[in-house]
Amino acid sequence: MATEEELFASVDALLEEEPQLPPPSERARLREAAGITQARLAVALKTSTQTVKNWENGRSEPKEPRLSAYQRLLKGWAAKHSAHPAHPASSATPTPTATPAPASSPQSAPFLEAFSAPAEPEAETTAPMQAPAAPAAPERPAVRRPVTSSRRPVAKKTTQPELDPRFPHGPLAVLDGDGSAYGVNGIVWDCPATTIPQLVEWTLRESGLGAPKLHRNGKESDPLIVLTAAAAVKLGLPERLEGHEQRRSLRLPDDHPVVKQVTRAKWKLTQRGFGPWARIYRPAQAGQRQCVQLAVLSWDALDTRAWPGVTDMEPADIARVLGIYAQRVITPRGSTAVSGLELMTALRPPTRAVQDRATGNWVSGHNPGSLGTEPVDPAPPEATQEHPVVVNSGWEGGFLDEEAYxxxxxxxxxxxxxxxxxxxxxxxxxxxxxxxASRLMVGLSGPEQVQHPHFDKRIPGAWFVDLSHIELDPRLPSPFTPSGLRPTGPAWYQTHTVAYAQELGHNVRPTEAFLRRETGAxxxxxxxxxxxxxxxxxxxxxxxxxxxxxxxxxxxxxxxxxxxxxxxxxxAIKATVKGGVGKLRERPQGRHYKDGDRWPALERPTWRxxxxxxxxxxxxxxxxxxxxxxxxxxxxxxxxxxxxxxxxxxxxxxxxxxxxxxxxxxxxxxxxxxxxxxxxxxxxxxxxxxxxxxxxxxxxxxxxxxxxxxxxxxxxx
Structure with a gap:
């Protein structure tokens, strides 16, 4: 007969074994009997829908602490919906709230009950799987572990943004050198890519990344992958870019192996090439965009003035910070200045679908209140000295000097x-x-020149008027000049400046103006x-x-x-405001520029x-x-x-x-x-x-x- 000591040793050995789960088919039956979808279960267990599918078809098995949490849930469902012969994992009858968590996994109870992120578990073990040729929805990567970080995370209320079901893993991920992709919703999954083309394919087909449109007539945001220095090197990129005269011109040479890889894989780069912010795309098919944006941290993609301390954070915290910005502002698309300008267009798309009266077909038409799709040249006094409308016309009539104090x-x-x-x-x-910018009426059409106009504060434009006769307390700066000095004669002013002179009780008589009749906020x-x-x-x-x-x-x-x-x-939000306003008048770059030549920014409708x-x-x-x-x-x-x-x-x-x-x-x-x-x-x-x-x-x-x-x-x- 066995001694008490031998019996206790046998029991202890059983306790040390991993929790046993019912067969995959039984897991699916219990979930369906409970009326829970795979997507809802994935949210509860802090994983992806594809991972739950893998558990239920036998392609992979969960690891701690999800293993104990999943077993606890299945036991509870089995007690309510038992229909098959008892299984070692499903014969127990206690409800989920009555089953104590195993001693080896103290996090599993709060993980299931409060869905809070536990300590870092082992990676999932996933068997090789064959992806369908044309899946109804993109396959999701198996989540390895919830995020933990050595640094203070951002505020709890902002770390779990509400996600679009089409983009279950949020707008972006931060990729580290070990292949870990850190998402904004507190998960980490394996990225198998070892080249840039593989990374692009993985992002579009498997990652579940992206963001919904900000306006019904707009476009969804392309997924963003942020590369740490280690990830960049692993993918064949140099850790740093050197030898360029200006940071904004940094880019890989066209003969770089990575650029050749992209081309051979039939992907394209925008005219800006492969720089700190690179867009890799193929032409849209059936109205579906195929575009991924990359940001290389070690190439100064995140300016320290706009993103203080972010590049020194752990990848998980970088993902959280950028994710909050993406949720509240826009998925970053370059510098904060670029993002500020892109946000204007995303919220006021230039086109919308309209029905052609002759054919009945739906076609692209102008979206009222937007700036349209074509650039509009400014009036000469609104332009800069190097602008073609100034150089080609020989304009010598002066310019607006509307600047900050x-x-x-x-x-x-x-x-x-x-x-x-x-x-x-x-x-x-x-x-x-x-x-x-609040309730600011601006011109939506091109400028119209008017001689001896009657001033109307409701019409945006540039007015040539003499305000030098207005005398104010010298202990205050003049409201009419950025230097604060009193004007010395007639000059060009924007509508708000002239209206303020009128508000102060002075008569204003413009001799000339460039006005925009179509207006909007x-x-x-x-x-x-x-x-x-x-x-x-x-x-x-x-x-x-x-x-x-x-x-x-x-x-x-x-x-x-x-x-x-x-x-x-x-x-970053404050930099987005200032940078976005500044980018409305982006100046030409590069030492080879000659006055009178057009520069790329002039081709944007938002060069205003x-x-x-x-x-x-x-x-x-x-x-x-x-x-x-x-x-x-x-x-x-x-x-x-x-x-x-x-x-x-x-x-x-x-x-x-x-x-x-x-x-x-x-x-x-x-x-x-x-x-x-x-x-x-x-x-x-x-x-x-x-x-x-x-x-x-x-x-x-x-x-x-x-x-x-x-x-x-x-x-x-």
Whole structure:
């Protein structure tokens, strides 16, 4: 007879064995009896639908912790829907909530109940499988493990974006050198590709990547694969690109082996070639796009100014950060400037399907409110000096100078009372250009030249008018020039600048104008989407709209430390706004360019310097209006302005020491006020008055240096 010690040893040996599962056919029967689809089960177990299919047809078996979780689920279903002879794994009767998790897999219970990501399990073991020649839906790769990371992840509420069922793994993935592809929804799967053509095929056929259209008349976003340095080398790419005169011109030479591989596989590259952001495509077939975008991290695809700290993150965290940006803004398609411009088109597609009255067929037609499909040349004063409409016409009539403020007060105008204040405080307007884009009426048609027009603030355009006679307080910058200096004679101004002169009570009599009669709020959807993205991302960092001003200032002091991932998303959103506006007037690149030649950007319908001028003009006028209200209510005047940053003398280190409030404690309408939404203010920096006076004595702008670094309106890369 066996001893007690021998019996316990036998039982312990059984306990150490892996959980046993019923046969594949029984797994499928139990799931169907419970009324659960394969897709729903895949979501519950943090895996892909194809992996569940593999389990149910015997092509692969789950590994821990999914194994224990899956077994627990099958036991519960078996207790309710038993119809076959008992199986070692399905004869137990406890319900799922009553079955304790095995000691060797402590994560399995919360994994099943709360769907939270457990610690890293072993890889799935997948048997070779033959893909069907023409599958009804693309096959999905087997998921290996949920994501874990050594770095702080982005905020929990943003790590699980709502996914389109056509793109179950989200818009993008980050590929590492070991073949692990990190998705935005917390999964990692194996990518078998060893060449770029194989990677493209895998992405289109198996990855389940992509994003839905942002407008019903638009297009789905192409999947994005981000390559780490190790992944780039594994796929035959150099770790770095060297020897080019400008970063924006970086690309592989046409005779590089990888470029030849792409060509031999009958794929194409865009005219930009294989650079940090490469698009690889084949012509659309049956209306289906075949295009994959690659971003090479070690080739500086993510500019550190727009994506601070992201390239140093783990692949899983890079995927999360880019995934949040893709969910809230757009799947990255290049620099943030490029993405900002692409977002305009994605939200206002140039065409829509219309029915031909003669034939009854559906054809492509103009989408009202969009910029159309053909580029429109600007009026000469709206263009740049090297533009063909200027060079070829011999235009010498001057140009619009609608730029952001760069002004510092003359030191002689600093009063003794102001100089006695101990501090200067810099206020920065949240995404001032974005706020200016709200309900902004712009021209949708080409310019029409008019002599001696009657000024109408409802018509966007360029007006030649003399505003030099308007005299304002010299302690404020002029609202009519970016330098803040009073105009010296007639000049070209955008509609908002002239309208503000009229608002201030002055008569305006233009002698000439270039006007656009067809108008629309083209940028409204762009504004709305970016505004929501900005506010939601600040909320992830603990800066919400319901905070008091004191709470807001405290939250802003610590928001970047709250979560580096969300802080990077916020920086990218702000760069998208400025870069997108700047790219509306992208200048020619390269030392070989000659004035009068057309450059590639001119062939875009979105090369619209008049739109850029309208945004900046309105932003500058908004800034002046707030400064004027501040002077009326507080008697305070700014020392300096740089774009959306204004510096005020202050008796204390906080803006609460000088901002105007009513007797009830509410901010005065029209003046600067604190808050997290676009157009409201936050603190840019605080310095001593002596520091500001010293800079002004040197002819420098305190607003440029109160925080450190330069504020530049990027005109795109």
């Amino acid at each position: 760069q002004w510092a007060r003359d030191l002689d105008l600093l009063t003794g009372e102001e100089a006695a204040l101990p501090w200067v405080v810099g206020l920065d307007l949240n995404t001032a250009f974005l706020a200016a 083209y940028l409204d959807p762009w504004h709305d989407r970016l505004r929501t993205a900005y506010v939601d991302t600040l909320a992830d960092l603990g800066v919400t709209k319901d905070l008091s001003d004191t709470e807001f200032l405290a939250a802003m002091e610590r928001h970047k430390q709250a979560d580096p991932g969300s802080a990077a998303v916020l920086a 310097p008049d739109l850029r001028a309208a945004v900046i003009s309105k932003a500058r006028v908004n800034m002046h209006r707030k400064m004027l209200r501040m002077a009326e209510f507080t008697g305070l005047y700014p020392l300096a302005v740089l774009s959306d940053c204004v510096v005020y003398p202050s008796p204390g280190r906080s803006p609460l020491d000088f901002l105007p409030y009513s007797t009830s404690g509410k901010p005065i309408p029209g003046a600067f006020r604190l808050g997290s939404t676009p157009g409201l203010a936050k603190v840019e920096g605080v310095r001593e008055m002596a520091w500001a006076v010293d800079l002004m004595e040197q002819g420098l702008n305190p607003a440029r240096h109160i925080k450190g670094g330069d504020a530049v309106l990027d005109e795109g890369e």
